Amino acid sequence: MKMTVNRIRVVVLGSARSGKSAVVVRYLTKRYIGEYSSTGDFLYQHRATFDGVSSEVEVLDTCGCAKRGCLAEHLRWGDAFAVVYSVCDRRSFLAASELLALLERTRLPGCTAVTLLGNKRDLEHARVVKTEEGQELSLRYGCQFYEVSAAESSAGAALAFQALLREARSIAMLLPTPRRKLAAYSVSKVIGTILGLSNKSVRKKRPSLSI
Numbered sequence: 735m736k737m738t739v740n741r742i743r744v745v746v747l748g749s750a751r752s753g754k755s756a757v758v759v760r761y762l763t764k765r766y767i768g769e770y771s772s773t774g775d776f777l778y779q780h781r782a783t784f785d786g787v788s789s790e791v792e793v794l795d796t797c798g799c800a801k802r803g804c805l806a807e808h809l810r811w812g813d814a815f816a817v818v819y820s821v822c823d824r825r826s827f828l829a830a831s832e833l834l835a836l837l838e839r840t841r842l843p844g845c846t847a848v849t850l851l852g853n854k855r856d857l858e859h860a861r862v863v864k865t866e867e868g869q870e871l872s873l874r875y876g877c878q879f880y881e882v883s884a885a886e887s888s889a890g891a892a893l894a895f896q897a898l899l900r901e902a903r904s905i906a907m908l909l910p911t912p913r914r915k916l917a918a919y920s921v922s923k924v925i926g927t928i929l930g931l932s933n934k935s936v937r938k939k940r941p942s943l944s945i
């Protein structure tokens with residue numbers, strides 16, 4: 735009997751301005767929009783079909799200025815994590831390293847899908863974090879690694895999320911875990927309820943795509 739995983743929860747973490755929202759929106763809509771509000775977390779919901787199986791995917795785009803308490807809750811809530819840094823910002827890379835360490839400490843080993851995303855690879859002239867450093871960090875924590883440019887194309891973000899979802903689904907099929915609700919106070923806007931409330935047109939959409 736073929737087992738299906740009906741819901742996959744992805745949390746996108748990383749420093750402020752690393753490009754989390756840009757990467758998420760690129761993945762969901764294939765569009766790039768230069769500026770996003772940083773005032774809170776955004777929860778997106780869409781249906782992704784891959785390997786012939788359809789799953790409801792929830793993507794939580796966290797605010798880089800998230801408080802520690804929120805972070806702990808996000809870590810409990812997610813099935814999969816995308817940790818974003820900017821290749822032009824060493825502090826964001828150090829923050830990504832700390833987040834990976836935190837994930838390792840707080841999640842069961844081998845039970846969590848994690849990807850490290852070095853964003854803004856189009857800004858080669860401003861690069862301060864080498865590709866090899868990202869690779870080394872991902873090897874240290876046994877996670878996936880991609881360098882992407884949300885500004886330049888949707889291909890990198892799509893590839894990275896597809897691989898992350900595939901891993902999350904594989905883990906969930908082996909180790910079904912009880913679902914936890916995300917406390918309402920930590921999500922400022924929920925897709926489906928944000929219609930008309932967001933000042934960003936892209937966030938008024940309910941994306942749906944097959945990958």
Ligand SMILES: Nc1nc2c(ncn2[C@@H]2O[C@H](COP(=O)(O)OP(=O)(O)OP(=O)(O)O)[C@@H](O)[C@H]2O)c(=O)[nH]1
Nearest residue numbers: 750751752753754755756768772798854883884885
């Ligand atoms: N050149 C370039 N700029 C990018 C890229 N991705 C994001 N940016 C820019 O980087 C800035 C921050 O992007 P956001 O997506 O808002 O970053 P964030 O991590 O969500 O920021 P917070 O909401 O503050 O946590 C914006 O000015 C984006 O236009 C990229 O791939 N290349």
